[in-house]
Amino acid sequence: MRRLSFLGLVALILIVFSAPALSAPFDEVIQRWTKTKEFQDGGDYLKVTATYYSTEYIEALVQSEADKNLWTADELELHKYQLLKTLNLDETIPVKFEFEVKGASMHMAPFGDQVWIWLGGKRYKPADYDPRFNFKVSDRIEGMVHFPRFDEKTGRDLLEATKSVKVELSGGIYPAIRSIGVDFIWDVAKDDPERLFAGQSGARLEMDRLIKRLARLNREKDELWSAS
Structure with missing residues (x-):
């Protein structure tokens, strides 16, 4: 009986101390795609964190939630579908920004x-963003x-054959970065967004895209009829 109790205690210790090791790969993925920069100028402080939603990051995020919530394969696919639809990944490149300021207030309008x-050497403005910015x-604030x-x-496809992505913020948004600006660079040479559209979630998204495309074609057809 004592031997069994001892073995049980050893097993429990191994589980507890192996948990950080098991989560390490996820932490590494987060660190790879989440970048933070801090700036100080007198009493003004700015911390900016940017997260690029790469294929690896999204897959790790979904799997982490599945592990925490003990989801079935179908539940995982449903969550993945909902996340991809929210991110609008088939039409946009999503990046999450987090800003923390101390001292002077920050003004970013129009963001x-x-x-x-x-x-690819060209600069593009956002197609959409959180209006709270x-x-x-x-x-x-984050969004x-x-x-x-x-x-x-x-x-x-702007990501096709692209090896790196740079996101740049104007220095005019805050006194501490007025003369320097802020930029974040990610290596996306091995990133494959199309991999996310495999499986059930991908099939549902493809159906959504088809419905959206048909609706747009019908709308254009109606406009042509109205014009004639």
């Missing part, structure tokens, strides 16, 4: 003119910014 993404920030995934004129 669409304060942030850009560099792809247009309001004064005196403590902390999503969606950059265009495709070239507006040619329809070309």
